[in-house]
Amino acid sequence: MTEKQTTTSAAFLATLKRDLLIAFKKKNDIVNPFMFFIIVVSLFPIGISPESDRLTEIAAGVIWISVLLASMLSMDNLYRSDFEDGSLEQLLLSPHPLFFLVLAKNISHWLVSGLPVVLVSPILAYMLALPTEAYGTLVLSLLLGTPIMSLVGSIAVALTVGLGSRGLILAVITLPMSVPVLIFGTLAVQSTLNSQSPVGYLSLMLVMLSVSVSLAPLASAAALKISVN
Amino acid sequence: MWVWFSKLGSPKWFYELSGKWLPWLIAAMVIFMTIGLVWGLVFLPPDYQQGFTSRILIVHVAVAGTSLAFFPLMLVAGTITLVWRMKLADMVAKHAAILGAWFSFITLATGSLWGSVMWGTWWEWTDSRLVSMLFQLFLLLGVISLRSALEDSETAAKACALLSIVGCINVVIIKYSVEWWNTLHQVASPVSLDPSSPNGPQFWIATLIMIVAVYLFLSVSLILSTRNEILERERRSQWVQDLVLKN
Numbered sequence: 113m114t115e116k117q118t119t120t121s122a123a124f125l126a127t128l129k130r131d132l133l134i135a136f137k138k139k140n141d142i143v144n145p146f147m148f149f150i151i152v153v154s155l156f157p158i159g160i161s162p163e164s165d166r167l168t169e170i171a172a173g174v175i176w177i178s179v180l181l182a183s184m185l186s187m188d189n190l191y192r193s194d195f196e197d198g199s200l201e202q203l204l205l206s207p208h209p210l211f212f213l214v215l216a217k218n219i220s221h222w223l224v225s226g227l228p229v230v231l232v233s234p235i236l237a238y239m240l241a242l243p244t245e246a247y248g249t250l251v252l253s254l255l256l257g258t259p260i261m262s263l264v265g266s267i268a269v270a271l272t273v274g275l276g277s278r279g280l281i282l283a284v285i286t287l288p289m290s291v292p293v294l295i296f297g298t299l300a301v302q303s304t305l306n307s308q309s310p311v312g313y314l315s316l317m318l319v320m321l322s323v324s325v326s327l328a329p330l331a332s333a334a335a336l337k338i339s340v341n
Numbered sequence: 342m343w344v345w346f347s348k349l350g351s352p353k354w355f356y357e358l359s360g361k362w363l364p365w366l367i368a369a370m371v372i373f374m375t376i377g378l379v380w381g382l383v384f385l386p387p388d389y390q391q392g393f394t395s396r397i398l399i400v401h402v403a404v405a406g407t408s409l410a411f412f413p414l415m416l417v418a419g420t421i422t423l424v425w426r427m428k429l430a431d432m433v434a435k436h437a438a439i440l441g442a443w444f445s446f447i448t449l450a451t452g453s454l455w456g457s458v459m460w461g462t463w464w465e466w467t468d469s470r471l472v473s474m475l476f477q478l479f480l481l482l483g484v485i486s487l488r489s490a491l492e493d494s495e496t497a498a499k500a501c502a503l504l505s506i507v508g509c510i511n512v513v514i515i516k517y518s519v520e521w522w523n524t525l526h527q528v529a530s531p532v533s534l535d536p537s538s539p540n541g542p543q544f545w546i547a548t549l550i551m552i553v554a555v556y557l558f559l560s561v562s563l564i565l566s567t568r569n570e571i572l573e574r575e576r577r578s579q580w581v582q583d584l585v586l587k588n
Binding site: 289 | 511522
């Protein structure tokens with residue numbers, strides 16, 4: 113019997129494909145955080161004011177914060193079911209660097225939970241009376257910011273994966289860490305509204321994204337090794 | 342050097358050594374604290390602009406400066422926990438998180454007291470230091486709640502070590518991004534203490550004495566709570582039982 117050799121890139125793609133497939137089979141896990149996002153955004157005009165002037169002011173912040181909250185919800189599924197059915201242990205035992213396998217899981221999580229939110233954001237921005245010229249910046253900032261949240265949040269999820277009842281601890285750990293992303297994301301939109309260039313903020317977010325892509329999976333991998341004995 | 346280093350990791354050795362340090366540290370703390378507090382709160386002349394309110398700052402600046410030391414301390418302790426699996430480092434880290442949260446809270450409280458007189462408001466989002474201190478408090482509370490959620494103490498040690506390292510990096514990023522956010526949104530410039538104020542050097546000497554006093558207080562409370570933790574975790578070992586019998 114010859115042992116079949118796999119390359120790391122094949123393992124990466126296999127993990128990505130597997131996670132996407134599972135996501136499509138368990139649609140609830142994708143749909144619920146997404147619905148949560150849309151509902152939270154729609155509650156703001158009811159709670160604060162239906163006047164479009166007021167809404168314009170808060171639009172970017174409301175969308176950004178709702179994205180943060182929704183990502184907390186969707187994040188919960190990142191490693192949990194794998195931990196429960198034992199496939200997480202198989203992942204840790206695999207000969208390939210855990211960095212890439214974790215990265216594949218994070219990418220697939222972003223594809224099913226981050227990307228839909230980014231795509232639907234212009235519609236919600238319209239409903240919150242955000243001026244048209246800021247749509248591009250909003251979408252771009254979300255496109256750069258949501259993967260950062262998936263990557264950084266993954267560390268906290270990995271640390272708490274072994275907990276029976278984890279409650280809101282994930283949010284308590286992760287939300288304070290998302291402050292920089294929130295600041296630059298909303299500043300980018302605001303500066304577009306003040307007819308200034310958002311390029312500076314967006315490039316800072318790009319820097320944060322590249323730093324998180326290279327470092328966060330390392331921390332997540334270490335956290336998984338700590339949580340799964 | 343390495344013998345010394347691995348010795349330091351032994352709780353028993355630390356317990357004995359810290360027992361010898363403790364009286365000296367407490368004595369120094371009492372002396373500095375008394376001088377700093379009495380001078381700062383009773384004798385210091387009023388600031389030419391702030392009046393007697395400036396006396397709050399004697400305590401506030403010292404506590405605030407000290408509270409910045411906690412995340413670096415936890416970073417070092419966390420690295421030692423992850424690399425050398427030293428139990429002592431984790432015991433220190435556990436209490437550093439709790440003390441750090443208290444120090445951050447006291448910084449915010451004294452800052453609010455001062456702000457309520459000087460700025461006319463208890464809370465001011467435009468002051469970046471206030472906001473980043475708030476988020477440092479949140480991050481520390483996150484570390485504490487992670488530790489209390491994890492039951493297995495070894496897993497908790499390593500998980501909290503990792504979170505402290507991530508948190509320390511994050512606190513720096515938060516500090517600079519909040520500052521950035523502020524400089525652009527700032528409408529009213531908050532009153533800041535100019536180091537070249539015409540108050541003369543005594544204000545700064547008093548503050549310096551208080552900073553030393555608060556650092557000593559930090560070391561004393563950290564050592565005391567670590568000793569407590571050592572006794573609790575090592576309660577099954579022979580030397581702790583001997584110690585209990587002796588007293």
